[in-house]
Amino acid sequence: MLARASVSLAMLALASMAHAQQPPAVRPAAVQSSANQIPASELTITNDELAVDQWTNGRVRDALKIWMAQAKTGDADALYNLAQAFRLGIGVKPSEQAAAGLYKKAALAGHPSANERLGILLYKDPSRRAESVEYLERAAGGASVRAHYILGVMRVRGEYVPRDLAFAQLHLQCAVDGGVESARRPLAQIRMEMTPADKSRAIALVTGSPLK
Template sequence: MEKRHLVGWMISIVFVLIAGCATDPAQRQAVLLQAEHKAQYTKALRSIEGHDGEYPARVLRGMEQLKSMAEQGYAPAQFKLAYYYYTGPASYDCLKQDTKEAYYWFGKAAEQNHREAQYEFAMLFNPKSGLKQYADAEKYVYWMQKAADAGYAKAQYALGRMNEKGEYVPQDVALAKELFEKAAAQGDGQAQRALKRLGK
């Protein structure tokens, strides 16, 4: 069993143990539901990534499982589904790119404070490198700020660059350095190089 899937299985067991200790029935039900979602999510990823059946049937089956979970509101599934819709054949040649679906599901996960989804959602709005039909500087900054505030290093670096250059936001080199420091502390190489460039 791959390390990531083993970790997912162990987390599910922990959720079940926590549920057993919960005294409030509603809390117990919520914990068990979360454990079930985690187990289903792990199963879907195993199917997509080549551990459960023949290609391409396993990938398409895994996508159906992800979509079912996404429709139930499970943010990690919404994010992963959006990722596969966005990358399409770049991930698996049996998948078609669907930017409308990617936009929809990245947005759903972002609204649930999934920080990586917030970053990817922001990138769709990037007036320079995002999708032309969604280009919107205000939304780009808004969602990048949300992801940065949530501690996502890539977003902290991206927001730092905006502040350093005065792009889409007022120029603020001091704030840029602060954001670079936060990202660099998490091991982000681009942020570390930016600090060296700024002489810090």
């Protein structure tokens, strides 16, 4: 049996509101942390770059007010940035539920990183892990190496997806190619377990040949 691969927040570099619900209100920040905990590189430049400038200069609540106004119009970047704030509890009371709802809205609005963030957030909650598959698969389709890694581990375990070593190898190889060093060990282990049929299917997945 393969060792159970761990998927920690540090390793993954981390990283539900109803759709009709408005973004949650900014709370007085007794829990507020430094804006430096989310560097500007982790934010998306919105239509109004003033918000990012305010954020990086420590005017967190002013930035959040701008994003909340933009989020009401369905702005994907603003929704994503609000989700980042709620996930880490910067300027607002931390809430993974609120963050998940906002990431989901951002993903539906077309934000390129929202599926990955949402999938990882749901995966780390055992009670919502089954929900993570849909968003991780979308993120992997967008070349997220972290999503590939988690999906590879899930395929090895047969966790909420059928156990399939050919698919596991595909995902884990993508993760390794993308620099996820933690994917090397499970990849080496499954290659020792793969049957000739598994290896043929793995080649077919890479080449696009019909699966048998």
